Amino acid sequence: MxxxxxxxxxxxxxxxxxxxxxxxxxxxxxxxxxxxxxxxxxxxxxxxxxxxxxxxxxxxxxxxxxxxxxxxxxxxxxxxxxxxxxxxxxxxxxxxxxxxxFIDGPTLQDAVAEDGPRSGVELHRLAVSTATALAAIHAAGVVHRDLKPDNIMLAPDGPRVIDFGIARAVETTSVTASGVVGTIGYMAPEQLEGMRLTSAVDIFSWGSVMVYAATGREAFPGPTQASRIARILGAEPDLGALTEPLAGIVRACLDKDPGRRPDATTLLNQLISVPAAGGRAAAAAPGARSSGAGPNGSAPDARTRAGADPVPSAFDASARVNPTRVATRTPVDPTRVAPQVPVDPTRAYTRMAPGGAASADPSAGLAPPRTAPPVSGPASAAPGTPPPHTAPASPPPYSSPSVPGPVSGGRTTSPPHHAGVPPYHFHGIRFTDPRDLAAAMQQNWSAAVQVFNDPAERAALGAWLVNDLGDTTLDRSLFRGHANSDANLAVASFVSQLRPDLPPIFRGRGATVAELGEVFSDPRPLFTGAPLANEMLLMARPSLLRIMGAHHGDDSGELLRLAEHLDEAEQAANAFHKQLTGELEGWRTAHVSVSTALILTFLLHPERMVPPDDGGDTGVREWAAILWNRVRSAPLPVNAGYAAVAYGAVPTMRALAEQRRHWEKRHGEVSTRHDSLRRRVLLQERLVLALRICRFAILGIPAGIVTELSAGSGMEGVVSLLLVVGVLGFVGAVLAEITVRIAFGGPARRNLRYGELNGVSSQLPPLTAGVDRIQGDLRRAREICGP
The missing domain is CATH 3.30.200.20 (Phosphorylase Kinase; domain 1)
Structure with missing residues (x-):
């Protein structure tokens, strides 16, 4: 990841x-x-x-x-x-x-960050080039699996896709325990779920890359990894300023269902058949959604599923949702409500007896795509008696509860409902009691997410509960959510409010404290990118733990305390990270990823809270020891947050250690070179000075001769001295000249050495300042983190 x-x-x-x-x-x-x-x-x-x-x-x-x-x-x-x-x-x-x-050019990531998003012909050219590359890759039977802006180089002759280091052949793309490979933000839903992969994952990644290229941000943005994963799994993409017809093509590529995405060849054909900017109605673009008509040219309503425009909430008067919309005699949409019947407006809603639960017959399509602990629903319990809460150590194979009820058309249905209460269809089963519906949704999580992720379906469900059944207990915000909300959290909240008697389950996994302890027993998936890492990120959220704590289990109070501890630890981690990046100059541009899943692992298993592996790097070891002092000096749960910061900062510590080695090595090299040049230049200057003195002394010879001629024999001593000085000067000049030329070269070479010394001298101050800054960061970090 x-x-x-x-x-x-x-x-x-x-x-x-x-x-x-x-x-x-x-x-x-x-x-x-x-x-x-x-x-x-x-x-x-x-x-x-x-x-x-x-x-x-x-x-x-x-x-x-x-x-x-x-x-x-x-x-x-x-x-x-x-x-x-x-x-x-x-x-x-x-x-x-x-x-x-070797591609000599920036990556798309760097180019957009530096120069801003692309648009018009430039964006269309990028789309065509990258789609062409995907067509070639897929034609060779290869899936790239990590297409992202960092893996697209903008060469002078056009964009190039790089890095096949994690590509896999199509015929061997099933995900195993070796883990999911990819980059969150550009991974397809099936990639995050750990399902068998096809070339469709690259098409999804391509769509995400195009959104980044056109807007400068991800198609599924979020403040945390968990929120980004949740949006990829259950929310519509945010296309921002991306315009038609390219927006429609990108939207089709970002479909949650890999079977509905175009293949690379189809994608390329679509791109080359549409104009680069404007010139064609949005509805004509492949994958574009009409804002004015439904599938048959009629106005869209709340019944429209895939491709519908977001509709207002069922509680918005402008929504005009018919609370008892009927299903025709054609095949029933699994989430449609039953035919309208007269409803007494003064009828007070009361919960039905638990014995009226719908059957979870596997033939009716209720088996979910994942395993979950057996749920003892109201159908198997005595009327009015909540089922016992169980917390198995690991989720056993899913088994649906057997629910008695009349059989119609080979399908078990709910028993006769109260007069005037229309049924709600979910996953092919008719429900008249919301409590039974909540139990079924918990057991069929993926289908429930589809309901809450579709604005029209969410509005229809809200209309059935509030308008038809007169419910006054459910949180109305569940049905006012927009396309960017977390459908998984909405399903969890819906179940916990209607069926707090059921064991806490999230996405098919048990969420008691014991079961969370099993899921978070080993943090390695968070570092290897195994499929379990995505589930851990989604579960490690205070809001989810509070929802799970709303179930009436033996450890509901402990779940709520765990949520508070996770919240406190996450806040402490963010504050610690902010302090490091604010007070340490080398950390100001650091991208430290604080994993709430790792925090929860440390909260559930404090024995796992050990210093991160330094990989034998002494620089990383020094930084890790400094940060870990903060962990040792803090109590639970705050120290769990600090520990997560230390683990998340390993790449930063490695970069800082490498930077420190580079600066200190460079500083040492320049200092050594400077000292060597300085000594050599100093000796050179002394010899040149001696040469000049000797040359000047040579003047003693003519001076002596002139003195002897002018003064006669009375100046013999002076004349002799001048002649001796001149001769010595001559000899010294010859020797000095030879020495200087042999040792230091001619005048040009000596002048060049002066220039080298000046150049090296100019390098020393910034290098010294860099080394001092690094040492200053280490000193300040020790002050921040304690002794």
Whole structure:
């Protein structure tokens, strides 16, 4: 995942620039990820390449080597247009490597961040080029799986898709325990769910990339990882300023159902058949939603499902939702309400006896796509008796409760309802008691999310509950939510309000304290990106824990306390992060990801709260020890938040350690060079000065001769002295000249040395200031975090 792969620096290659991989000399590092490090490679002919080496920790894994070799072979099959072509590779080397075309240009991520979003012809050109690259990739039987703005290079001759390091062949794309690979914000729903993947995940990622290119933000933005995941799984994309016809194409690519997304070839054909900007009605664009007519040209109403415009809440007078809309004799929409019958407006709503629950016959389509603990609903309990609350250590296979009731058309239905109460259809079953409906929704979570994610369906459900049944207990905000709300939380709240007697379950997973302890027993999925990580992020929210605590279980109070502790720890973590970035100069641009799932792991398992692994990096070890002092000195639950900051800051600490090594190394090199030049220049100056003195002394010879001629024999002593000085000066000048030229070169070389000294001297102040800043940050960090 986005937010996790780049954090893995352990097991790095350790290869110093200047070494080789095949025929390529590794000039400098271009970046490091979870699987390998990329270097700028130079071939003997002077050409350049991006050389990726597998991390040493992965290189020792035979299975990873096999996958790497397979990926290289698959990548070779991809046509070289619109991608970074494969130049050479050696999967069998001691350190497996692959060399790809070096693209000299910024990434789309950097270009949008620096120059702003794209629009018009420029955006359309980007869309066509990247779709062409996907068509080539998929034609070779490869799924990229991590298409994102950072993996699109804007070369002088057009955009190129890069980084096939995590690509997989289509025929082997089932997700296993090795984990989900990708970047949150650009991952498809099925990728987050850990389902079998197809090339449709790249189409979803492409749509998300286009939204970023056109708006400068993600299609499913959110303040936390959990909120972003929740929006991808159950909310409509925010297309922002993206205009038709491209908006309609992108919307179709961001469909939750991979089967309804276009393939890469269809996508490319759609893009090249529409104008770059305007010129065609939005409704004509593939995937565009009409704002004025329904599927048959009629005005849309609350019954419209996929593709409907958001409708107002059932409690908004302008919504005009018919509270008892009827279903025709054609096949029943699973979430339609039954035919309208006269309703006594003065009838007071009372809950029906538990014995009227609908059957959960698997043949009726109630089996959910995930496992959940058995739910003892009201159908199996004595009338008026709530079922016992159970908290299994791990969720057993799902089993639907058997509910007695009349059978119609081979399907078990609810028993006869009170006169005048229309039934509500959910997942092919008719319900007259909302409590039974809530139990069914808990058991069929995915179908329930679809209801709450569709504004029309949500409004229709609210109309049935409030207008038809006269409910006065449910929170009305559940039915006023818009497309960007969290449908999973809405389902959880709906169930907890109507059936607090049921065990707490979220998305098919038990949510008692014991069951949460099992889910959060191992934090490794949060770092490897395994499918469980997404579930952990969705469950680790104070709001959800409060909803789960509303169930009348033995540990409901403990769940509520856990929610308060998580809230407190998260606030402490955010404050700690704000203090670090505000008071430490080197941290001001740091992107520290504080994981609430990791906080909850530490709250449930304090024994897991140990310092992060430094990977053998002494610089990281020093920073980690400083931050961990803050953890040691704080009590629960605050220390759990501080610990999460320390773990989230590992990439920052690694970058700071690398920066410190670079600055100190450079400062040491420049200082050494400066001292050496200064000593040499000083000696040079002394010898040149001696040469000048000797040259001046030579004048003693003519001065002595002139003195002797003018003064006669009376000045013999002076004449002798002048002649001796002149001779010595001559000899000294000859020797000094020879020495200076041999040791320091001619005048041009000596002047150049002066320039070198001045240049080195000018480098020292900023380098010294940088080193002082780093040392100052360390001192201030020690003050912030304690001794």
């Amino acid at each position: 986005d937010d996790l792969e780049g954090q893995d620096g352990s097991g790095g290659t350790g290869r110093e620039p200047g070494r080789t991989a095949g025929n390529y000399r590794l000039a400098r590092s271009l970046g490091r990820g979870g699987f390998g490090e990329v270097f700028l490679g130079e071939a003997p002919d002077g050409s350049r390449a991006a050389v990726k080496l597998l991390h040493a920790s992965w290189a020792g894994d035979p299975e990873m080597r096999r996958r790497f070799a397979t990926e290289v072979e698959q990548a070779r099959r991809v046509s070289g247009f619109c991608i970074a072509a494969i130049l050479d590779a050696d999967p069998g080397a001691e350190e497996p490597w692959i060399a790809t075309e």
